[in-house]
Amino acid sequence: MSNRLSQAHSAYLLAHADQAVDWYPWGEEALTLARQTGKPILLSIGYNACHWCHVMARESFSDPATAQLMNEGFINIKVDREERPDLDQLYQSAHSILRRGGGGWPLTIFLSPQGVPFYSGTYFPREAQMERPALRDILASVSMVWRDKREALARQDQALIERLQADLAQAHEGVGIDASVDAQALQQLTVAFDAEHGGFGAAPKFPHPTDLAFLLQKGREGDEAARHMALDSLRKMALGGLFDQIGGGFFRYSVDARWAVPHFEKMLCDNALLLDLYAQAYAMTDDALFARVVDQTVGWLVREMPHTEGGFLASQPADDASGVEGGAYTWERETLREALTPMEWDVCSAHWGLIDPANVGEAHWHLRVARSSDTLARLLDRPVKLVDDVVLTARNKLLGKRGQRKTVKADEQVLTSWTALMVTALARAGTLCHQPEWVKLARQTLSFLQSTRWTAEGQLLSLPHQIGFLDDHAFLLEAVLAVHHADPQPDDLAFAHVLADTLIARFEDTSHGGFFFTSHDAPALFSRLKPGQDTATPSGNGTAALALIALNQLAPQSRYVSAAARCVQAFAMQARRDPASHTRLLLAAAAWR
Numbered sequence: 001m002s003n004r005l006s007q008a009h010s011a012y013l014l015a016h017a018d019q020a021v022d023w024y025p026w027g028e029e030a031l032t033l034a035r036q037t038g039k040p041i042l043l044s045i046g047y048n049a050c051h052w053c054h055v056m057a058r059e060s061f062s063d064p065a066t067a068q069l070m071n072e073g074f075i076n077i078k079v080d081r082e083e084r085p086d087l088d089q090l091y092q093s094a095h096s097i098l099r100r101g102g103g104g105w106p107l108t109i110f111l112s113p114q115g116v117p118f119y120s121g122t123y124f125p126r127e128a129q130m131e132r133p134a135l136r137d138i139l140a141s142v143s144m145v146w147r148d149k150r151e152a153l154a155r156q157d158q159a160l161i162e163r164l165q166a167d168l169a170q171a172h173e174g175v176g177i178d179a180s181v182d183a184q185a186l187q188q189l190t191v192a193f194d195a196e197h198g199g200f201g202a203a204p205k206f207p208h209p210t211d212l213a214f215l216l217q218k219g220r221e222g223d224e225a226a227r228h229m230a231l232d233s234l235r236k237m238a239l240g241g242l243f244d245q246i247g248g249g250f251f252r253y254s255v256d257a258r259w260a261v262p263h264f265e266k267m268l269c270d271n272a273l274l275l276d277l278y279a280q281a282y283a284m285t286d287d288a289l290f291a292r293v294v295d296q297t298v299g300w301l302v303r304e305m306p307h308t309e310g311g312f313l314a315s316q317p318a319d320d321a322s323g324v325e326g327g328a329y330t331w332e333r334e335t336l337r338e339a340l341t342p343m344e345w346d347v348c349s350a351h352w353g354l355i356d357p358a359n360v361g362e363a364h365w366h367l368r369v370a371r372s373s374d375t376l377a378r379l380l381d382r383p384v385k386l387v388d389d390v391v392l393t394a395r396n397k398l399l400g401k402r403g404q405r406k407t408v409k410a411d412e413q414v415l416t417s418w419t420a421l422m423v424t425a426l427a428r429a430g431t432l433c434h435q436p437e438w439v440k441l442a443r444q445t446l447s448f449l450q451s452t453r454w455t456a457e458g459q460l461l462s463l464p465h466q467i468g469f470l471d472d473h474a475f476l477l478e479a480v481l482a483v484h485h486a487d488p489q490p491d492d493l494a495f496a497h498v499l500a501d502t503l504i505a506r507f508e509d510t511s512h513g514g515f516f517f518t519s520h521d522a523p524a525l526f527s528r529l530k531p532g533q534d535t536a537t538p539s540g541n542g543t544a545a546l547a548l549i550a551l552n553q554l555a556p557q558s559r560y561v562s563a564a565a566r567c568v569q570a571f572a573m574q575a576r577r578d579p580a581s582h583t584r585l586l587l588a589a590a591a592w593r
Contacts (some may be wrong), residue, residue, distance in 0.1 A: 002017045002018055002286075003016075003017060003018075003019065003021065003022055003023045003024075004022075004023060004024050004025065004029075005017040005023045005024075005025060006018075006076060008025055008036070008080075009083070009296075009463070009464075009465055010048070010080040010082070010083050010411075011048050011409075011411045011412060011413070011414065012046060012047055012048040012053070012080040012082075012411065013078055013080055013083075014049070014067065015054075015057065016057060016061060016078050017192060019057070019061050019062055019067065020062075020064055020066045020067035020068070020071075021061050021070050021071065021076050022070075022071045022076055023076050023077070023078045024075065024076065024077050024078070024402055025077070025078065025079075026077050026079050026084060026087060030075055030077050031113070031115065033075055033552055035113040035114070037075070037113075038113065039074055039075050039113070040073075040074055040075070040110050040111060040112060040113070040118075040142065040146045041074060041075045041076075041077055041110065041111040041112075041115070042070060042074040042075070042076045042077070042108070042109075042110055042113065042139075043077045043079065043081075043091065043107075043108075043109045043110070043111055043117075044056075044076070044077070044079070044106055044107070044108055044109075045079045045081050045087065045088050045091060045105065045106065045107040045109070046078075046079075046080070046104060046105045046106040046107070047080055047081045047082050047315070047411075048080070048082075048107065048315065048317060048410075048411035048413075049265040049266075049267065049314075049315035049316060049318060049410075049411065050105045050265065050318070051263070051264070051265065051317075051318040051319055051325045052065040052104075052106060052122075052123045053105055053106040054196075054317075054319060054323065055123070055173040056106050056108075056123050056124065056125075056135075058323070059125055060124065060126045060135045060136075060504055061439035062434075063126055065136070066126060066135055066136055066139075066403070069136055069139045069140075070139065071405065073139060073142075073143045074110075074139070074234060075113075075331065075549075076096035076500060082106065082314050082411070082413055082415060083413070083463060083466060084466075084519055085417075085462075085469060085471070085517075086518050086522070086525070086529075087525070088107070088467055089122070089517060089529055089531060090525055090527060090529055091107060091109050091117060091527075092107060092116045093164065093529060094109070094120065094160060094164070094527075095107060095109060095117070095120040097160060097163055097164075098117060098118075098119065098120050098160070099120060099121070103120075103122065104122045104123075105122065106122060106123055106124060107120065108120065108121050108122060108123075108124055108135075108138075110142050110146075111123075112153065112154075112157060112346055114157075114526060115220055115525065115526045116157040116160065116161065116526045117160070118145075118146075118153045118156055118157060118413075119142055119145070121138065123577055124138055139402065140449070146430065158352075161374070161384075161526060161527055164527040164529070165167065165527065168509075168511070168512070168529075168530050169512070169514050169532055169541075169570040169571045169573070170511075170512035170513065170514075170570055170573075171436075171512065171513055171566070171569040171570050171572065172185040172572065172573050175572045175573050175576065176568075176569065176572050176589075177568060177571075177572050177575050177576070177585070177586060177589035178589075178593070179458065180280055181575060181576055181579050181586060181589075182218070182579070182586055182590070183495070184576075184579045185214065185579035185580045185582075185583060185586055186215075186218065186223070186225075186226060188578075188579060188580035189211055189214075189215065189226075189580050190225065190229070191230065192580070193229050193233075194257060197236055197257055197258050197259060198229075198231075198232045198233035198234075198235065198236030198237065198259070199233045199237065199257075199259070202257050203254065203255060203256045203257045204254065204255055204263070205253060205256070205257055205259065205431065206252075206253045206254075206255050206536070207233075207242070207250070207253070207270065207273075207274060209270070209273035209274055209276075209277055209512055209538075210273070210534040210538045210539075210583050211580060211583055212230045212233060212234065212277050212586050213273075213276075213277060213280075213583070213584075213587075214226075214583035214584075214586060214587060215227070215229050215230035216230045216277065216280055216281070216284070217587060219231075219284070220284070224425040227284075230277075230281070231284075231285065234277060234278060234290065235283050235289060236259055236293075237250070237259050237274075237289075238278070238290070238369075239259075239289075239368065239369040239372075240254065240258065240259025240260055240368050240369070241254070241259060241260045241261050241262050241359075241366045241367065241368040242254050242259045242262050242332045243293060244266075244296075244300065244329065244362070245305075245352060245367045245368065245369065246329075246367060246395055246398050246399050246402060247296075247304070247329075247399055247402065248293075248295075248296030248297050248298075248299050248300035249266050249271050249296070249297050249300035249301070249304075250266065250270055250271055250274050250297070251263060251264055251265065251266055251386075252264075252265045252266070252267055252270060252318075254255075259368075260263075260359055260366070260368055261359055261360060261366050262326075262366070262571040263318060263325075264274075264318040264319075264326040264328075264329055265316065265318035266315060267303065267314070267315045267318060267418075267536070268312050268313065268314050268315060268415070268418045268419070268421070268422055269417075269418040269421055269536060269537050270495060270536065271297055271300075271301065271422070271425075272421035272422040272424070272425040273419065273421060273537070273538070274297070275294060275297050275301075275425040275426070275429055275491075276424065276428050278290050278293045278294045278297070278429075279294050279428055279429035279432045279433055280432065282294060282432065282433060283432040283433075290388060290411050291433065293353060294433055295433075298426070298429065298435075298438060301422070302441070304316065304410075305410075307412065307414045309414075309446035309448075309452075310444075310445070310452065311414035311419045311445060311448050311452075312412070312414060312418075312419050312445070313410050313411065313412065313413070313414065314411055314413045314414065314415045314418055315410065315411060316410045317408040317410065317411075318408055319408055320362055320405060320406065320408065321405075321406035321407055321408055322406075324573075326360060326366065327405070328402070328405050328407045329366060329402070330360045330364040330365060330366050331354075331361060331364065331365050331366075331367065332364060332365075333349075333354055333358075333363075333365065334363075335401075336348075336349075336354065336398065337349070339397055339398060339401045340394050340397060340398075343390065344390055344393065344394040345395075347376060347380070347387060347390045347391065347394070348390070348391060348394045350370070350371050350376060350379075351369065351370065351371055351372075351373070351376060351387075351391055352365075352367040352368065352369065352370060353365065353367065353368050353369075353370030353371075355370075356368075373387040373388050373391065373549065384582050389551040389570075407529040410541065414463075415462060416449060416453045416461065416462045416463070416468060416472040416475075416476060417462060417468075417469070417471040417475045417476075417537070418475075418537075419445060419449060420449065420472070420475035420476040420479040421475050421479070421537070422445070423442045423445050423446050423449070423479035423482065423483060424442075424475070424478050424479045424482040424483075426438045426439070426441050426442035427439055427442040427462045427479070427482040427483045427485070427486040427487070428482055428486070430442060430486060431470065431485070431486045439483075439486045440486050440487075441482050441485065442479075442482070442487075443483055443487055443489075444452070446479060446480065446483050449476060449479075450495065452464070452467070453472075458498070458502065459502075460472055460473055460476065460499070460502065467519065467522065468509050468519075469517055469518060469519075469540075470515050470516065470517045470518075470540040470541070470544065471517075471537065471540040471543075472504075473499060473502060473503040473507065473544070474503065474515075474540045474541075474543040474544040474547060475537075475540075475543060476495060476499060477499045477500055477503065477544070477548075477551070478490055478543055478546070478547045478550075480495055480496045480499065481496060481550050481551060481554070484496070484554075491553060493555050494550075496554075496555075497551070497555070497557070498555075500548055500551055500560055503515070503544060503548075504548075504559065504560075504563050506519040506521070507520070507544075508563060508566075509530060509570070509590055512570055513566030513567055513569055513570030514530050514532065514541050514566070514567045514570035514571060515530065515540065515541050515544050515567065516528055516529065516530050517529045517530065517531055517540065530570075531583055532570075532571040532574055532575070532582055533574075533578075533581045533582060534581060534584050538584040539582065539584045539585055540586065541567055541571060542571075542582065542583075542584030542585035542586075542587065542588050543584060544564075544567065545563075545564040545567040545568055545585065545592070546564075546584065546587060546588045546591060547562045548560040548561065548563055548564040548589065549561060549591045549592055550591075561592070564567065564588065564592060565592055567585075567588070568585065568588055568589045568592055571585050575589075
């Protein structure tokens, strides 16, 4: 028997439609029921490509005993973060305050009937594991607290709302973003830089594309240390398992500090940002490695990510059809050997690390460049080109072999914001790498977004059934300007003006500067965010400011540069406190200065 998710648009929500949990989608029906019954809300936020989201669904939400506890004590709401990034951002922010730490997915968060969170976590197993409590135990504890400590929770709710309100950016007299803030960001990144493996910090290790973009820009301005950090990181990521050595494209993040083994989902947004960076790196260095990464990433995009109606899919799942994380990508040694000729095996087993110990469990390998073509050419006393040709032939064979595996169907959602990021990347990469077909693809995809996501009423949609958010507008404006730079057409700037005016009218904080994530007419949540930090994607505020400045340079309009300046000023205090988390805003400030 299906629950209320059976009519959802999202594949992630539909995957929970046959569970015994009485799930509701986010909406007035569920919120009204919570207020009427006085029950707390259990809000679960995830997405289709998320491995641990599916694990929790199998372990807990499909367990009849757990489902009964959820149904008896809570109003249960399931949200797809890709459909509702506003809910995800708000409740991830609340989680970080409540737990004094980072969040993630699945996000499991308990709310008052008014939607204010009072307890949160991420993945909870069916049975307790080490320091991680079982979901059933959490349900019992939360129910007891909700029953016995309602007044204390109300005080906590008010404190949380006040904290989120206090965190909203606003301009401060005499506080701005100048070159000294850039220097502080460079110092932060230098301290965090992994001189041995590239990248920043320890495991789990993310690519930090906005930081790398900032460093590349500083490198172009003559800072050799910044240039080295960016290029060394890009090289190490390209040679490691973060990059799909067979099929192209980048995985989400590395579970180790050496970029050897990733978390296996592939996200369109990550690949768009990294494609742009690798094209820039190739233009700066003429390094064949960077050219190969760009070419293989576009190959993956064109082969595996187009939606039949236009645009690109948002993600590819981490699990194979059997629910094994990475099962679509890892290899048993003998399976790989049998697919290759003896000569190909001799070269590629050394090249991709199959002569080394298994790196996924005891008998599986995830491929990385363990020994370069130059190294193997010297060891085998063969020309480098011969080694490269052998690797290329083997790669094509293995891609065909891998394509026979049973995989989970990718989510069919085409997100305006992430597709716009890829449009920008294709336009820039096509220009820098002299590939007019990539520019043509960027133009075609932009036309798809214009024709399907811009309504007759002058509204931008993030999905066919969802009004757009700040990132949709900012990233699409950036994409229009990138395509116009690569392939100028008469109507580009007219659409850019309409987008920019809509962005300002619907999102600007006219009192304090900057842009809210939700439009002024969006249904109210318990708090309204105005995010300035870069996350997996660049800050919508920083991108909006940069794009408005760029549009003003092409077709001067004082309202654009004024809105951009107010945005930069609003975030100046936050950027000065933590410059490396606001590098897109730092680039906007530099463009404005």
